[in-house]
Amino acid sequence: MSTQTQVAIPQAARPSPLGRFLKGFRRFVTKNPLGAVGLFLITVIVMLGAFGPVFQRYDPLDQDYTFRLAAPSMAHFFGTDEYGRDLWSRVVSGASIALRISIGAVALGSTLGFVLGIVSGYFGGFVDSLFQWVVEVMLSIPGLLLALAIMSALGPGIEKVILAISISFVPRALRTIRGTVLSVKQNVYVEAARAIGAPHTRIMFRHILPNVTAPFLIIASSALGGAILQESTLSFLGLGVPPPYASWGRMLSNSVAQYALTAPWMVIFPGFAITWMVLGFNFFGDALRDIWDPRLRGSQ
Amino acid sequence: MTNFIIRRLVSMIPTLLGASLLVFLIMRVVPGDVAVTMLGEQAASDPVSLAKLRHELGTDRPLYVQYVTWVAGIVRGDLGTSLWNRSPVAPEIMRRVPITAQLAIMAVIFGFCFGLPLGITSALKRGTWVDAVARVVSVMFLAAPSFWIGLLVIMFLSRTFNWIPPLGYHLLWVEPGENLAQLIFPALVIAVQLMAIISRMTRSTMLEVLREDYIRTARAKGLSESVVIVRHVMKNSMIPVITIVSLSMGSLLAGAVVMERTFTIPGMGLYLLQSITVRDYTAVQAMVLMMSFIFVAINFMTDLTYGWLDPRISRH
Numbered sequence: 001m002s003t004q005t006q007v008a009i010p011q012a013a014r015p016s017p018l019g020r021f022l023k024g025f026r027r028f029v030t031k032n033p034l035g036a037v038g039l040f041l042i043t044v045i046v047m048l049g050a051f052g053p054v055f056q057r058y059d060p061l062d063q064d065y066t067f068r069l070a071a072p073s074m075a076h077f078f079g080t081d082e083y084g085r086d087l088w089s090r091v092v093s094g095a096s097i098a099l100r101i102s103i104g105a106v107a108l109g110s111t112l113g114f115v116l117g118i119v120s121g122y123f124g125g126f127v128d129s130l131f132q133w134v135v136e137v138m139l140s141i142p143g144l145l146l147a148l149a150i151m152s153a154l155g156p157g158i159e160k161v162i163l164a165i166s167i168s169f170v171p172r173a174l175r176t177i178r179g180t181v182l183s184v185k186q187n188v189y190v191e192a193a194r195a196i197g198a199p200h201t202r203i204m205f206r207h208i209l210p211n212v213t214a215p216f217l218i219i220a221s222s223a224l225g226g227a228i229l230q231e232s233t234l235s236f237l238g239l240g241v242p243p244p245y246a247s248w249g250r251m252l253s254n255s256v257a258q259y260a261l262t263a264p265w266m267v268i269f270p271g272f273a274i275t276w277m278v279l280g281f282n283f284f285g286d287a288l289r290d291i292w293d294p295r296l297r298g299s300q
Numbered sequence: 301m302t303n304f305i306i307r308r309l310v311s312m313i314p315t316l317l318g319a320s321l322l323v324f325l326i327m328r329v330v331p332g333d334v335a336v337t338m339l340g341e342q343a344a345s346d347p348v349s350l351a352k353l354r355h356e357l358g359t360d361r362p363l364y365v366q367y368v369t370w371v372a373g374i375v376r377g378d379l380g381t382s383l384w385n386r387s388p389v390a391p392e393i394m395r396r397v398p399i400t401a402q403l404a405i406m407a408v409i410f411g412f413c414f415g416l417p418l419g420i421t422s423a424l425k426r427g428t429w430v431d432a433v434a435r436v437v438s439v440m441f442l443a444a445p446s447f448w449i450g451l452l453v454i455m456f457l458s459r460t461f462n463w464i465p466p467l468g469y470h471l472l473w474v475e476p477g478e479n480l481a482q483l484i485f486p487a488l489v490i491a492v493q494l495m496a497i498i499s500r501m502t503r504s505t506m507l508e509v510l511r512e513d514y515i516r517t518a519r520a521k522g523l524s525e526s527v528v529i530v531r532h533v534m535k536n537s538m539i540p541v542i543t544i545v546s547l548s549m550g551s552l553l554a555g556a557v558v559m560e561r562t563f564t565i566p567g568m569g570l571y572l573l574q575s576i577t578v579r580d581y582t583a584v585q586a587m588v589l590m591m592s593f594i595f596v597a598i599n600f601m602t603d604l605t606y607g608w609l610d611p612r613i614s615r616h
Binding site for chain 2: 133134136137138139140141142143144145146148149150151152153154155225229232233236237238239249252260261264267268270271274275278279282283
């Protein structure tokens with residue numbers, strides 16, 4: 001009779017998912033202090049954006065003519081504007097628009113560039129040359145000018161703003177992803193997959209896509225800062241988000257300049273909010289890039 | 301070398317054609333009929349005047365005919381007729397080019413004057429507080445919107461010196477004082493952002509070059525540190541810096557548009573914005589194309605400069 005004794009091997013207690021997450025988070029903070037700062041800045045904006053009404057003290061559209069152009073005080077943290085609207089509440093309400101537009105534009109533009117980049121790099125030949133030409137052409141028109149032309153043709157509207165800004169991210173994403181695809185294509189497993197007769201779509205999705213995700217995320221996170229700047233510039237020039245949506249850029253537009261001398265807080269705070277958000281995304285994006293691709297460090 | 305130039309010129313043509321096609325198509329996406337908008341609802345219900353206006357504008361012809369006519373016009377120097385005041389667009393643009401050009405040139409000069417030394421010092425004194433401050437400042441200036449910096453500058457100047465941005469335009473050689481007073485601050489605002497880019501790029505390139513073997517050799521030969529820096533480090537660091545500046549020209553042109561609005565300077569940018577406001581699509585089309593041409597031309601010249609600076613590039 002065979003005696004098989006099962007010896008119970010004591011297993012070291014595996015840390016819970018929460019414990020592992022906190023450990024990774026701690027490592028991220030110590031190794032990338034700027035990235036942690038960026039994450040903090042972003043979190044504040046996301047909080048304001050998601051839970052805006054909680055933080056707003058007044059209705060941002062509420063006009064109170066008895067309190068026009070009031071300086072910052074305990075009643076009005078950021079002061080009031082020329083209509084008596086509380087500036088703090090208006091700045092808070094601008095956060096959600098800024099987030100929506102920048103994330104929407106970057107998601108749209110980078111994803112399109114990502115897909116086209118994979119197609120262009122994978123198939124090569126005429127398709128590749130065609131897409132290269134399209135990228136050259138799109139890069140020859142400065143991003144803001146392209147967005148201005150699109151906004152002037154399409155008219156005002158929040159989806160149009162997202163579309164106009166997203167266009168400028170397509171060529172860069174396409175070019176970078178295509179480069180990565182070209183090098184991934186050289187791998188033996190791609191050749192092997194083709195040899196066993198895998199269809200192109202399967203190769204692209206199963207083998208190429210996972211290796212291209214990291215550069216994609218790096219591009220996307222770096223693009224967010226630029227997207228916010230574009231949106232606020234468009235709004236400043238009067239071609240961005242229309243009222244009643246709140247936009248920090250529009251709060252700074254020229255009609256405000258005439259009050260700038262008597263009420264400088266009207267200029268200081270919205271611009272500060274934009275800078276805060278851009279800094280947050282820039283720091284965090286840089287940290288992500290350092291983690292995933294240290295080779296890119298030091299270059300744009 | 302001439303071969304190199306010709307090859308580069310030829311490769312520019314499909315890009316320029318593509319840019320003109322892109323701009324043309326974007327402006328044709330305008331919802332509604334331009335002629336209807338111009339005449340207003342009432343007059344547009346009269347088919348005769350509507351057809352007449354359409355014929356005048358050329359919108360009754362098929363799309364590809366309109367495109368070819370437009371491109372043929374551009375080659376001849378005719379950028380179209382303004383929908384706003386029925387006069388040709390090209391002379392108006394030409395009148396404004398010197399203004400924007402001066403703004404851009406001043407911005408680039410200031411950008412280099414501040415950015416290069418900052419980047420060099422940052423690289424040489426890496427890790428010290430000088431480096432840290434320089435990098436923080438760069439990052440701040442890159443994150444802040446240019447129009448906000450411009451507004452803050454105007455506010456500061458008004459409060460401290462009772463200064464307001466002058467209106468109108470004064471030629472540099474006619475009234476240098478007025479001209480500089482008007483253009484120096486917007487140029488500085490653009491320059492400050494360019495400076496951030498230049499100093500970051502210079503710093504990282506120099507750090508790479510400083511690690512190279514030939515620098516070690518130069519030092520071992522006994523050359524003084526300043527000679528090493530100037531003769532060997534600087535020249536090799538410049539190419540990536542020039543690349544990045546050339547690529548930044550696009551956003552510099554865009555930045556000029558924003559600055560012209562902030563400081564009310566009657567240059568190309570302000571003309572573009574005004575045309576957009578009054579729906580002068582011909583002018584918008586011409587302006588965007590003009591600015592792209594300028595951007596492509598600048599990149600072309602930078603390419604030529606590489607071919608001249610680094611003989612390896614012009615050879616292949």
